[in-house]
Amino acid sequence: MNRQQRMRLYDIQERAYTEGTVEQINDQWIFFDEETEEAEMLDDYLQQEIEVFRMNRWKKGKLYETGKVRIGNDATMLRNHDLVRIRKHLVYSLERLLDGINDDAFFQFVTTLNSLNFSIYDCIYCYNHLSFLSDENRKDGVNFLVFDNQEQICNVQHHFCYFEKVNDRFEFTLNTGKRLVIEKMIS
Structure with missing residues (x-):
């Protein structure tokens, strides 16, 4: 991509x-x-x-x-x-996060978010831990994102580990209790 x-x-x-x-x-x-x-x-x-x-x-x-x-x-x-x-402008930390993840993870994240009736422009909070690890060889941690589409709230935890393999795991939780997990691994 x-x-x-x-x-x-x-x-x-x-x-x-x-x-x-x-x-x-x-x-x-x-x-x-x-x-x-x-x-x-x-x-x-x-x-x-x-x-x-x-x-x-x-x-x-x-x-x-x-x-x-x-x-x-x-x-x-x-x-x-x-x-x-x-x-509209994206939340700055979300924009940096989207720029920082690989194409497959980007596509999976955005299309899954869209399938839940949310847009990246619905982001009201993004903690991008990945941006604090730019100088490290091994990067792992969790990013926290909150989306509000005026009808529902979606919390996303992005677990990442970038070392010998690239692993992105997104856990979506809606205020209705619906949960969805997607994972992308590249060796």
Whole structure:
């Protein structure tokens, strides 16, 4: 699995975007979050990925100036009540963890999480013990992750041992009591 395939898995995650509308009020662009109905200054999202819904499809670009989105080589002006979605950021320690595990473990973890109706963007807590072991020859320990999809909570323990063999074990426990364990070993 290459970087592009990993990014594809990021792109298809549920709840990867905050959706809403934009409106220009007193010469300032305001973003209205559809879910929470909160208003924020659009300037807070400068230089971030944003998608604008035009001609019945999402057009991906970057907010490079207040009210202006660069889509490819074109500069597009936002209009009042445009439907937009802004890519959410992952919890930093989760992002580092996903970058640090091998492709097979990454794929198994993300697809299993998705099968339980959770997204990597539902992460509300991640303790990445692996990031503290970067200088060690033998790396073993446990990472703790908590996900909340607004309907259920999922706790994940990632047991890892990277020495002569690579072993990743993920234990998923939902608040309903459902448990699932997956293990990936590479010699």
